[in-house]
Amino acid sequence: MIFSYIKHISSVFILMVFSTIMFLLPTATINASSPPIEVIEFSATSEFPNGIRFKVKATSTSNIESIAVRFKIGLISTGVYEYLSYEPADTVEAELFYSTNTLAGYIPPETIIRYTFEIQDSNQNVYSTEPQDLIYEDARFNWDRVSQDEVTVAFHGPIQSRAETILQVIIDTLKNMGPVLGAETDEPIRVTLYNNQKEMLDALPIGSAAVGRELITEGMAFNEEGSLVVLVGGSMANGTASHEVTHILNHRAGHSIFRRIPSWLHEGLAEYGNIEPGYSYSYALEFAIASDRLLPHLFMQTLPGDPEDIIIFYGQSRSIVEYMIFLEGNEGMRQLLKLHQNGTNMDEALTFVYGMDRLELTNAWRKELGANPYVPPNIAESKPTAVSYPTVEAFTLTPKAGGMTVSDSIDSNNANDIHSTSGSCNSKSNTGADLGVVSMFIFIGVLGSRSFKRRP
Structure with a gap:
């Protein structure tokens, strides 16, 4: 009986202490339904090949001091951290355009961008959004996709059967080369198919696009991002896709x-x-x-x-x-x-x-x-070859010893021009083919x- 009475008194005491502690705690800590910072809306939009546009609208009980976006590009281990621009207030609309149309900032199409926003106010409250994924797709076209396992192939236009063939080629290549290389084949691989060279040129890095205007680029792998682009219009598309995806596996196995x-x-x-x-x-x-x-x-x-x-x-x-x-x-x-x-x-x-x-x-x-x-x-025994330099002669209007007339110079240059157009093993034919x-x-x-x- 005495034990029950003591137990009752102890319970009452514990309840009173707990109530006092809860009363003393700050309201913001216990009232999860009313956080000091609230994100009204946010977005990330692909504007490939130019860049990504990030937007946030947020409000706080005090002035918002900073809004930043943290994002990871494909399978690259390091991330990017950038601040958004806005006018300081307790309710703000912030924006950032992240440019990708430079050689250093280039991101290939179909790369997965995982991003989150971080917001801080003047009371040092910090709020982070849940991670979201953006497919950095080529904004010039409307894309469809076919997938199997960790491989996704994006295409546009009436070429679904062709896309399915490329998908199977890549799956078969992974099965064949995984045991050879010991590479991870369960990490995502993103493929973008372009129907002609003109479409693909603007999707390549700046330097590659310049070269591509002279040479037809059949495909290109981006090893760190786990992405590749393939020109699907030609007869070599299957072999190109197989070759390029093996480059990604090589990178994973031996980089x-x-x-x-x-x-x-x-x-x-x-x-x-x-x-x-x-x-x-x-x-x-x-x-x-x-x-x-x-x-x-x-x-x-x-x-x-x-x-x-x-x-x-x-x-x-x-x-x-x-x-x-x-x-x-x-x-x-x-x-x-x-x-x-x-x-x-x-x-x-x-x-x-x-x-x-x-x-x-x-x-x-x-x-x-x-x-x-x-x-x-044998570098140690090799000797430099002496280089002979022509004697510099003065141009003259009238012939004299040791000089060269202007007419002689013109005739000599014409002769060289004629000689340079003659056929050889390394010259171009009239059709542009390398002989x-x-x-x-x-x-x-x-x-x-x-x-x-x-x-x-």
């Missing part, structure tokens, strides 16, 4: 903050993963072997500048990747990419996996193809192709 994947490995793997490859690279490789024009591609930092050499480079790169997988299988390639990703230089990584550095691997591969070994130039490339493909048309069997 390093210390050094980038070398071009020969990046392009070689992309062509190895291409489920609809063309024949030109194989023919170019045969031509290079027969004419002793193989490039030292494992030692080249970038792609060559000559059109013929670019085709040969791609053929060599695919062939040596086939050879490496023939030697050590998929496990060897996965191990090589992981070592590279962890910062190991290429010679050390190759030696660890294949027992050969770049030079030894190059010559083992050349021997397998029946080509001559590569002998690096060197034409002659190469006439030669390689009679050759077969060599390849290595894939080893699991």
Whole structure:
């Protein structure tokens, strides 16, 4: 009985203490239905290719001091933080236009932008909106989409069956190359299809668009964002999509903050993963072997500048990747990419996996193809070639010793102009075709192709 009475008194005391504490607490803390800052509306709108427009309308019990937007671009790990413009008050409408039509600020179409707004008032209250996703779609067209797993293909116009084919090509490529590279295939990949070159040019980065007006760009991968664009109007669309999506997988499997994947490995793997490859690279490789024009591609930092050499480079790169997988299988390639990703230089990584550095691997591969070994130039023994400079002669109106008349100069220049238009292996024909490339493909048309069997 006494115990029950004590228990009753204790309960009453606890209730009184709790009521007192609740009474002393600030109203703003317990009244969740009336926060000091309220967001009335907000939005993010794609105005691709120019940029993204962010808008917020908010109110507060005191003046709003700052409104910022925090957003993440695709799969890029770092984010962007920008302040919006507005006139200070307790109720404001703020706006920010984030430009993407520069080379540094470029964002590819269909990239997912995840954003949130942060608002602070003069009483140091802070409010953040829930994260929202914006598809940064090309605002010039009305888009439809087809999806499977983590791959989404955007298209416009009556080409849904074509889009479904591209989608299946990419799914098949991921299934084939995932085990080879050890890359993540469950992260989103966004694809935009353009029906003609004119449409696609304005969707590319500024520098690429300038080049594209001279050369037809079939596709482009944006590795960090996990996006790619494909020109769907041509016959090479399937192969282009397969090649470009493999670049994204290469990046995920082997990208390093210390050094980038070398071009020969990046392009070689992309062509190895291409489920609809063309024949030109194989023919170019045969031509290079027969004419002793193989490039030292494992030692080249970038792609060559000559059109013929670019085709040969791609053929060599695919062939040596086939050879490496023939030697050590998929496990060897996965191990090589992981070592590279962890910062190991290429010679050390190759030696660890294949027992050969770049030079030894190059010559083992050349021997397998029946080509001559590569002998690096001996820089220590090389000597600079003397350059002869022409004697400077004065122009005169009347002939004299050691001088040159104006008429002689004009005749000489005309002769040079005439000579420069004569045909050669590197000149352009009347139709604009490169005679060197034409002659190469006439030669390689009679050759077969060599390849290595894939080893699991």
